[in-house]
Amino acid sequence: MTALPTRKLEAWRYTDLRALAAISFSEPAPVAVHATLPDLGIPRIVFVNGAYDKALSTPPVFLSKFATVAEASSLPLAKINAEHARDGITLTVPDGADAGALLLVSCASATAPIAFHPRHRITLGIGAKLTIIEVAMGQGVYWHNPVTDIALHENAGLAHYRLQDEGPESFHLATIRAKIAAGAAYESFSAVIGAKLSRAEFHATLMGPGGKTHLNAAQLLGGHQHGDFTSIVAHDAPNCSSRQTVKSVLDGHARGVFQGRIEVARAAQKTDGYQMNQALLLSDTAEIDIKPELEIFADDVKCSHGATIGALDPEQVFYLRSRGIPEDQARAMLIRAFLTEALEPVTHEAARKMFESAIETWWTRK
């Protein structure tokens, strides 16, 4: 197996995988699921311990059989994924088709430590449309290491919403790569709530003029959770725009990481790049590490980034309480308000409701 990355690698400076490396994982055996799975009234594909579960799924027509591929990149986790991938979705939406919305569930149930490495491939033809709502959940000690490769042809539009609500002893390391052709749009939002340690690493490449992407996220972490959101946006063509609004709410001893790089190639004139990272620290022991990077080779671009770190404003809390709203509810309202901008790309009603309720649940179980 390819070695796990260590903190000596710049890309992994803030996320230490030694706790993961110390566990010996085995391949999952087939199990029956007892958890209640999300149901949004749309086609659903369910993976249990990384394997496609036919009985629980209502797959759409454009789903085809899994086939292994070689990994060309040098990304350590993608290489490990390629070495172990056993399953995953392969979706191909034909030119001009509107494929509606699809729910993709990963449910883990581990009695002894298991690892699974799904490889998903999503291709949208010219002008095709699709909404994917992903939910990752589970219980026990497990390592979920998915790689999702996305190809959007001209003027295609993919909305990709992810709810990472994995079990408290789990490791979730996701790699998402999107290649975005001219006029296409990749709109994503990730809610990071679960797992002991997680990382979502996005690679979005704007390959043709007029491409667009949103890579937004909300990380809600407590206890000793570690959540890393890493993004690399490559502007390789002119007139593209990228937007990243990543918000972290950290309580207890939680540690959040945001690494965001925007690369603007010489040819990518009139690039419009925006990156905002904001953290709300609810305790004295929570921590956030933020590393924004801009690498610009074109001379006519608009790129901005900003970062803020703060606590809840006592003036705002008092204002709400003075109107009769109990302190807990006042704080919950302000946290929800803090997350608003990050949720902007979520236009799908059922997805929005799911995230609203996940945020609410996070607050109440805290």
Add this chain to the structure above:
Amino acid sequence: MLKIENLSARIAEKEILKGVDLIVPDGEIHAIMGPNGAGKSTLSYVLSGREGYEVTGGSVTYNGQDLLAMEPEQRAAAGVFLAFQYPVELPGVGNANFIRTALNAVRRARGEPELDAVAFLKLARAAIKNLSMPDDMLKRNVNVGFSGGEKKRNEVLQMALLQPGLAILDETDSGLDIDALKIVADGVNALRDQKFSALVITHYQRLLDHIVPDRVHVLAAGRIIRSGGPELALELEAHGYAGLAA
């Protein structure tokens, strides 16, 4: 009835209130006037329970309840309302959602049924109309991008909907033009009845032309140094505070 007895309070090590005595019977509106730094805002914050103010002596009861022992939200449920001198902006919180949450929290605490979104909107729209406010006031984020006058009117809207028994208006007239001043005054006057009382804190006599007080008190250097009828406000306007303090 609001009863303040020998109230002393400080911020950090600074003594601000040095023995305030004041009784506001139900149905009465009292004005508190005084120079800058007299302790007017401190008094309003101590009454509403803001953190950072340490009560070092005395007592405050409202309808017989020990106000100082209550959390800010409990005071609100008991009927105390503070109209802020500087209303706070809440980006990301819709005004309608904010006011409905507040109203339902107060109703819940009082054992009254909560209002659903439809019933609330009906109530809120009527209140907005009564106060001659723009319709979009409910749709915007709380106080975000509001002019000074709009912020104060939003305070009055909240007051109109929460129907407090005791309203404390902390320099609600500051930064208001005459039209906005009238709207604020109308909002307070509309609540006037035998059970409603108010403490109107102001620098100037101007507001008291529109909200005619039953009593006027002068707060200076942390104490009430004089009390009188509405004519006292006129006297202060003509001669200033300098003569009184001496």
